[in-house]
Amino acid sequence: MYSYKHKIKYYETDKMGITHHSNYIRFMEEARTDFLCFHGFDYAKLEEMGIISPVVSVQCKYKATTTYPDEIEIFVTVGEVRAAKIQFDYLMKKADGTVCIEASSEHCFLTTDGKIARLKKDFPDFYEAMQKLAENK
Amino acid sequence: MYSYKHKIKYYETDKMGITHHSNYIRFMEEARTDFLCFHGFDYAKLEEMGIISPVVSVQCKYKATTTYPDEIEIFVTVGEVRAAKIQFDYLMKKADGTVCIEASSEHCFLTTDGKIARLKKDFPDFYEAMQKLAENK
Amino acid sequence: MYSYKHKIKYYETDKMGITHHSNYIRFMEEARTDFLCFHGFDYAKLEEMGIISPVVSVQCKYKATTTYPDEIEIFVTVGEVRAAKIQFDYLMKKADGTVCIEASSEHCFLTTDGKIARLKKDFPDFYEAMQKLAENK
Amino acid sequence: MYSYKHKIKYYETDKMGITHHSNYIRFMEEARTDFLCFHGFDYAKLEEMGIISPVVSVQCKYKATTTYPDEIEIFVTVGEVRAAKIQFDYLMKKADGTVCIEASSEHCFLTTDGKIARLKKDFPDFYEAMQKLAENK
Numbered sequence: 001m002y003s004y005k006h007k008i009k010y011y012e013t014d015k016m017g018i019t020h021h022s023n024y025i026r027f028m029e030e031a032r033t034d035f036l037c038f039h040g041f042d043y044a045k046l047e048e049m050g051i052i053s054p055v056v057s058v059q060c061k062y063k064a065t066t067t068y069p070d071e072i073e074i075f076v077t078v079g080e081v082r083a084a085k086i087q088f089d090y091l092m093k094k095a096d097g098t099v100c101i102e103a104s105s106e107h108c109f110l111t112t113d114g115k116i117a118r119l120k121k122d123f124p125d126f127y128e129a130m131q132k133l134a135e136n137k
Numbered sequence: 138m139y140s141y142k143h144k145i146k147y148y149e150t151d152k153m154g155i156t157h158h159s160n161y162i163r164f165m166e167e168a169r170t171d172f173l174c175f176h177g178f179d180y181a182k183l184e185e186m187g188i189i190s191p192v193v194s195v196q197c198k199y200k201a202t203t204t205y206p207d208e209i210e211i212f213v214t215v216g217e218v219r220a221a222k223i224q225f226d227y228l229m230k231k232a233d234g235t236v237c238i239e240a241s242s243e244h245c246f247l248t249t250d251g252k253i254a255r256l257k258k259d260f261p262d263f264y265e266a267m268q269k270l271a272e273n274k
Numbered sequence: 275m276y277s278y279k280h281k282i283k284y285y286e287t288d289k290m291g292i293t294h295h296s297n298y299i300r301f302m303e304e305a306r307t308d309f310l311c312f313h314g315f316d317y318a319k320l321e322e323m324g325i326i327s328p329v330v331s332v333q334c335k336y337k338a339t340t341t342y343p344d345e346i347e348i349f350v351t352v353g354e355v356r357a358a359k360i361q362f363d364y365l366m367k368k369a370d371g372t373v374c375i376e377a378s379s380e381h382c383f384l385t386t387d388g389k390i391a392r393l394k395k396d397f398p399d400f401y402e403a404m405q406k407l408a409e410n411k
Numbered sequence: 412m413y414s415y416k417h418k419i420k421y422y423e424t425d426k427m428g429i430t431h432h433s434n435y436i437r438f439m440e441e442a443r444t445d446f447l448c449f450h451g452f453d454y455a456k457l458e459e460m461g462i463i464s465p466v467v468s469v470q471c472k473y474k475a476t477t478t479y480p481d482e483i484e485i486f487v488t489v490g491e492v493r494a495a496k497i498q499f500d501y502l503m504k505k506a507d508g509t510v511c512i513e514a515s516s517e518h519c520f521l522t523t524d525g526k527i528a529r530l531k532k533d534f535p536d537f538y539e540a541m542q543k544l545a546e547n548k
Contacts, residue, residue, distance in 0.1 A: 334470070
């Protein structure tokens with residue numbers, strides 16, 4: 001099963017001695033773009049084509065703390081595929097298997113003229129691939 | 138009504154030309170600690186006393202984008218006060234009054250011996266003040 | 275004398291308990307853009323006009339540490355104005371007057387067609403203003 | 412020859428479309444701690460032993476820009492070993508071999524009682540290893 005690894009950096013910690021909670025939102029992005037690239041959708045190429053994908057919402061539950069130099073493993077799944085919005089789910093685990101983060105994010109997609117894309121019509125290949133990933137998770 | 142202002146920094150933008158979505162989680166922290174300080178609870182002093190307050194969860198809805206050099210106004214309210222957990226709610230507005238962010242965060246509190254505090258018993262002054270703020274919002 | 279103030283944020287600290295050293299490079303940018311705006315050169319407007327200003331070099335000496343919730347005062351001066359490059363100098367002080375940072379940065383400017391600007395010819399108003407600030411510091 | 416790789420993250424870019432210049436200071440830290448670990452000096456373990464190593468100065472020359480999703484290769488060398496201070500040098504290259512960054516940083520070391528360490532006396536193994544790395548670069 002696909003997973004993405006992130007090694008906590010010293011500069012990602014705060015004076016509480018743990019990884020600052022805002023950074024996990026960044027790790028979600030890292031893992032999501034890597035996951036999409038793994039499935040044939042390179043975000044950098046999509047962006048060159050003029051397609052951009054703003055984040056609509058995030059939610060994140062902090063189950064256990066991490067710190068430098070922990071390595072965390074991030075499992076990404078496609079949660080729900082709707083007409084104009086996709087939800088990704090994230091599970092992050094520490095090396096010992098402890099779940100540290102449960103999270104999700106929603107994204108819409110803009111076409112090159114800045115309008116919100118109808119995924120099925122505007123990006124049929126992407127829509128179908130995400131549908132399959134949502135079913136097979 | 139109390140509000141906190143944050144001027145978007147150039148380094149808070151990303152190549153999409155907008156404020157990176159992870160930064161709003163940081164602005165929530167800025168606004169929350171300022172809000173608590175305004176109401177007599179200086180987080181730096183609490184921390185010196187050995188009280189730390191980990192974030193249990195965050196959620197954030199992105200309603201409109203912002204960018205450098207926008208100034209955003211952040212309204213913080215106490216959402217819910219429970220035995221061991223407090224929820225804060227956030228509304229962020231752009232200069233023209235557009236709501237850009239609706240968000241909330243949950244926090245627990247640890248006593249100096251690292252145990253999860255029962256707010257009413259362990260920090261009665263703080264508990265009562267938060268209760269009042271929750272009622273009067 | 276002009277100065278810019280930055281209040282250290284919790285998320286700018288690291289597990290050593292102090293402001294992470296990389297953040298001062300960001301404070302330099304904050305102070306520099308504010309300083310230029312104060313002198314009539316709004317960086318956001320320059321950028322809208324297609325003028326961009328990459329950083330050529332930075333150097334930073336860490337003389338004393340700071341931490342949340344210190345407020346630091348940043349003094350910016352124009353160090354040297356050359357044909358295609360400007361140097362800014364920075365002195366950062368803590369509330370008690372202690373110098374915490376001595377730094378400088380060099381910047382070039384690109385014209386709208388992406389070429390390195392000759393400041394005197396391409397941006398004469400800006401060149402002259404910077405010259406004056408360099409002399410009067 | 413030892414090198415460290417960093418893949419530029421989307422959140423490390425700014426609205427100029429390039430990696431924000433402050434981030435390279437963070438990549439230097441990543442590469443330096445990895446380099447030291449590679450040579451048997453795990454910074455996390457040193458810190459657990461109470462040894463901390465503040466940054467005394469950094470300097471960084473920006474020779475070429477990078478952006479998401481570039482991968483950069485970072486070469487770290489020990490520049491100079493003095494009684495109480497070590498300088499590290501950094502060369503960062505893009506995938507096509509272009510040098511994007513030339514940088515250096517100076518570090519002192521504090522003993523567990525908070526005093527500046529005399530490296531030869533206080534950490535003889537570390538001192539000797541760094542000396543050798545400085546000679547063989």
